[in-house]
Amino acid sequence: MGNHLKKLKNYMHNDFQNIGGTANMPLLDQGSLRSYDWFNTDTNTLMIWDGFAFRSAVPNASSTTKGVVSQAAISPDSAGNPSSAYTQMEIQSILSELRDLKNKLRTAGILAT
Numbered sequence: 227m228g229n230h231l232k233k234l235k236n237y238m239h240n241d242f243q244n245i246g247g248t249a250n251m252p253l254l255d256q257g258s259l260r261s262y263d264w265f266n267t268d269t270n271t272l273m274i275w276d277g278f279a280f281r282s283a284v285p286n287a288s289s290t291t292k293g294v295v296s297q298a299a300i301s302p303d304s305a306g307n308p309s310s311a312y313t314q315m316e317i318q319s320i321l322s323e324l325r326d327l328k329n330k331l332r333t334a335g336i337l338a339t
Contacts, residue, residue, distance in 0.1 A: 251280060289338045298334035301327045 244252075245265040254262065254275055262275040263283070272283040287293035304326070305319040331337035 287335060295336050296334040298330045298336060301330050 232290050244263055245267060247335040248266055249272070251264055252262075263306045264273045264275070264280060265271075274283050275281075276298065282294070285291055285293040287295045301323070303323070305323045306316065308316050328337060334338050
């Protein structure tokens with residue numbers, strides 16, 4: 227897997243020989259060409275043939291695995307500036323904004339559910 231990650235780092239230098247969109251990915255026989263790599267320009271993902279299917283060289287992130295995450299959606303600053311003594315409405319506004327942010331981070335795969 228190390229060579230594939232080195233290739234990924236050098237992508238800007240056009241080091242990939244096998245590159246193109248999803249529609250151009252080669253059809254490979256099962257069990258053939260293990261470790262064949264393909265840089266998918268539609269998803270900006272390095273794919274590796276494992277003998278049966280193309281798999282992403284970098285896994286999706288989880289609570290135990292470092293990997294790919296999606297960008298979270300915009301979370302606007304909806305809570306107003308606090309007064310000298312917090313009111314119930316200010317606290318609810320802060321909690322609503324926090325819940326909105328947590329929901330967007332979960333949807334992006336950054337925060338576990």
